[in-house]
Amino acid sequence: MLLELAVGDAYGAGFEFAEAEFVQQYNDLTAYRQHPRHRLKPGSYTDDTQMSMAIAETLISHEPWTPQVLAERFVRTFKRDPREGYAKRFYAFLQQVEDGETFLAQIGNTSEKSGAAMRVSPVGVLPTVEQVLHSAKLQAAITHNTELGINAACAAALMSHYFIYQLGKKRDLGQFLESHVSGNWNTPWQGEVGTLGWMCVQAAVTAVMRNDSMCGILQNCIAFTGDVDTVGAIALAAASCSVEVTQDLPPHLIEGLENGSYGRDYLMQLDRKLISLVSKNS
Known part of the structure; x- marks a missing residue:
């Protein structure tokens, strides 16, 4: 899940809000691309992957699922490996704060953007829909305590859960999400993807439902244009768990993904x- 999430994130980072002509010319999966305006080295992942790692590490450690523990993880994961890809203000905030307590005391948590959704896919390993929704909501509220921000996170977490526990056919994913989370998850996304969380998740659901291979899903995610690294991360994390993909x-x-201390290996x-958690819970 995390490996595929990182590939979607890193590949999409070369195309994030790039001109449509650039996307059409280079979205062929032959290589990671240098973004026409950003300095990020091709094959490097961004905040989508780093914050997903923080969520995954919290689950694996069996630490209490509390705002304090999660905020501490967010800070620690960034401090050990500072990297570009975060929104400028949030990057500056993470540089400034020293621990989870300060993070919670100073963070603004009224965003409707995609941050809570892009990091939540590992929560899908939890054994029940109720546990997934509870954990997704709690982690979302730390930074995105809005109806749209929380709903996007819940839908993204349920995407991976749906496939991990084989709760239905891929073609029924959108209907499943709509039965548990408010939103038009079964409506096909069209056009450029904005930065709001529900947009990224709806586009990811569309790409997963209409394609039967990881290559097809990834190319579809990027072809939307816009916030495509987040769309690719969410979609590939979920699709990596599907027996139909x-x-x-x-x-x-995979080999070209960065492989430093917190890279591919x-x-x-x-x-x-994470897989061992699923086998214990199932």
Whole structure:
């Protein structure tokens, strides 16, 4: 899950809000691309992956699922490996705060953007819909304590949960989400994807439902244009858990993903630990 999430994030980072012509020319999965305006090195993941790692590590550690613990994880995960890709104000905020207590005391938590949704896919390993919704809401409220922000996070978490526990056919994913979370999740997304969380999740659901391979899903996510690294991260995290999706990500994208201290190998280790949680819960 995390490896595929990171590939979607890193590949999408080369196209985030790029011109449509650039996307059309280079969205062929042959390589990670240098963004025409950003400095991020091709193959590097962004905040989508780093914050998902913080969520995954909290689940694996069996620490209490509280705002204090999660905020501490967010700060620690950033401090050990500061990186570009965060929104400028949030990046500056993370540089400034020293611990979870300060984070909670100073954070503004009224955003409707995609931050709570982009990081929540690992929560899908929890064994019941009720637990997934509870945990997704709690982590979302730390930074995105709005109806739209929380709903987007709940839908993203349920995407991976739906496939992990084989709760239905891929074609019924949108209907399943609408039965548990307010939103038009079964309505196909069209056009550029904005920065609001529900937009990114709806686009990710559309890409997963209309394609049967990881390659097809990833290209579809990027072809929307807009906030496509987040769309790709959410979609590939969920689709990696589906028995109906051909797991055909190109080897050069997997091998080309950054592999420093918290890169590809570390993500694969976290994935194995997340899978062990599923086997215990199922």
